[in-house]
Amino acid sequence: xxxxxxxxxxxxxDETVSRSQGPLWDAxxxxxxxxxxxxxxxxxxxxxxxxxGRSLIxxxxxxxxxxxxxxxxxxxxxxxxxRRLRPGQSTMIWLPMGANxxxxxxxxxxxxSQCREEALRLGMSATAIRWAKGxxxxxxxxxxxxxxxxxxxxxxxxxxxxRIAKLxxxxxxxxxxxxxxxxx
Numbered sequence: 032x033x034x035x036x037x038x039x040x041x042x043x044x045d046e047t048v049s050r051s052q053g054p055l056w057d058a059x060x061x062x063x064x065x066x067x068x069x070x071x072x073x074x075x076x077x078x079x080x081x082x083x084g085r086s087l088i089x090x091x092x093x094x095x096x097x098x099x100x101x102x103x104x105x106x107x108x109x110x111x112x113x114r115r116l117r118p119g120q121s122t123m124i125w126l127p128m129g130a131n132x133x134x135x136x137x138x139x140x141x142x143x144s145q146c147r148e149e150a151l152r153l154g155m156s157a158t159a160i161r162w163a164k165g166x167x168x169x170x171x172x173x174x175x176x177x178x179x180x181x182x183x184x185x186x187x188x189x190x191x192x193x194r195i196a197k198l199x200x201x202x203x204x205x206x207x208x209x210x211x212x213x214x215x
Contacts, residue, residue: 095121106146113153128170150174157213158189
């Protein structure tokens with residue numbers, strides 16, 4: 032079960048996961064242990080580094096693909112996976128949003144925007160949230176292809192997360208930016 036305070040997103044993700052018999056894997060031992068705990072009877076839980084060549088067949092046959100790479104350097108492999116997925120195959124990718132530190136205040140770096148622009152050309156949608164004025168990571172972005180109800184719920188949740196973060200941190204909030212939503 033996926034836990035979230037937004038009932039529509041919880042229901043949409045639960046439905047996607049419950050129908051899925053696809054593989055689940057992670058290179059992190061704690062994350063792998065969590066997968067085993069939540070999917071104890073699944074024969075498709077693996078502990079391995081995500082390598083496109085070995086995992087592509089499993090990914091292509093999955094109902095839902097979630098990719099959380101360690102950084103944007105894996106984007107060429109990720110975009111290769113996106114190109115091979117079935118049209119309409121539910122997919123979500125989390126990527127950090129880097130800073131262009133040559134500008135004051137720093138703007139989004141070119142690599143982050145290039146990843147998003149390529150994903151949009153490939154038929155994906157995106158939600159970007161910027162929360163910091165400086166540093167190397169100034170935000171994050173979700174890149175996704177989901178059913179319309181899940182897209183609506185995901186966008187509402189991202190807006191709610193920003194609203195709550197602003198309330199908790201007061202007027203000097205680093206969460207001062209609203210989510211930006213992009214469609215292909």
